[in-house]
Amino acid sequence: MGTDIRIKICGLHTRAAIAQAASLGVAYIGLVFFPKSPRHLDIEEARALALDTPPGMAKVALTVNAEDAAIEAILNRVPIDMLQLHGAETPGRVAEVRARFGLPVMKAVGVAGAEDLPALDAYARVADQILVDAKPPKGADLPGGNGLAFDWQLIAKRRWAVPWMLAGGLTPENVAAAIRLTGARQVDVSSGVESAPGIKDADKMARFVAAARGETDA
Numbered sequence: 001m002g003t004d005i006r007i008k009i010c011g012l013h014t015r016a017a018i019a020q021a022a023s024l025g026v027a028y029i030g031l032v033f034f035p036k037s038p039r040h041l042d043i044e045e046a047r048a049l050a051l052d053t054p055p056g057m058a059k060v061a062l063t064v065n066a067e068d069a070a071i072e073a074i075l076n077r078v079p080i081d082m083l084q085l086h087g088a089e090t091p092g093r094v095a096e097v098r099a100r101f102g103l104p105v106m107k108a109v110g111v112a113g114a115e116d117l118p119a120l121d122a123y124a125r126v127a128d129q130i131l132v133d134a135k136p137p138k139g140a141d142l143p144g145g146n147g148l149a150f151d152w153q154l155i156a157k158r159r160w161a162v163p164w165m166l167a168g169g170l171t172p173e174n175v176a177a178a179i180r181l182t183g184a185r186q187v188d189v190s191s192g193v194e195s196a197p198g199i200k201d202a203d204k205m206a207r208f209v210a211a212a213r214g215e216t217d218a
């Protein structure tokens, strides 16, 4: 562990939460473009927040099965550093988005069991990063951001040729153990630093960052 752990906080939608993320030295912030989500931002809200974001944090646009036109509409107005594809985009679609928009692409891949692991290898061949996340429960409204963890043992000895991020149900209480077990150097959190769906909690954010860096006893 240590301060070299890179942290992404997803689903931020207030200036205060973004300012706090910056003061904590968070590496990435996720802006969610998915209308069913309590963290959804419309394009003009996202633009205002992104223009106000202190330098030094990568602004990641999260979309779900978005068409080119929808991605283009975001990128025309919002200064974005990375695209996070969080739907059922195929490896071919990931390669296409990457080539078309010229931004790094992180593909979220849901894991529930060993049968899901080959997909990680397939996406690692085409994406700039992979987000190793919990698979959403059947019938869930959201394909991510559900606060569910998967069995970290499944990826305990696995490595990929691109940077990867651990996600899914991480909290201030479990993130240190998750990092120890998986060897992750990057972690992503949303629900685990909220007081209610979509509402980020300043104390939980601070405790999460400290725990991920091994600054607490967890």
Ligand SMILES: O=C(O)c1ccccc1NCC(=O)[C@H](O)[C@H](O)COP(=O)(O)O
Pocket: 010, 011, 032, 034, 037, 038, 039, 040, 062, 064, 086, 131, 133, 142, 143, 144, 145, 146, 147, 148, 167, 168, 169, 170, 188, 189, 190, 191, 192
């Ligand atoms: O956050 C959302 O509402 C969301 C909506 C649609 C697709 C993905 C979404 N979130 C993804 C994330 O917040 C994270 O990248 C990841 O799934 C971890 O979330 P959590 O388990 O809540 O920490």
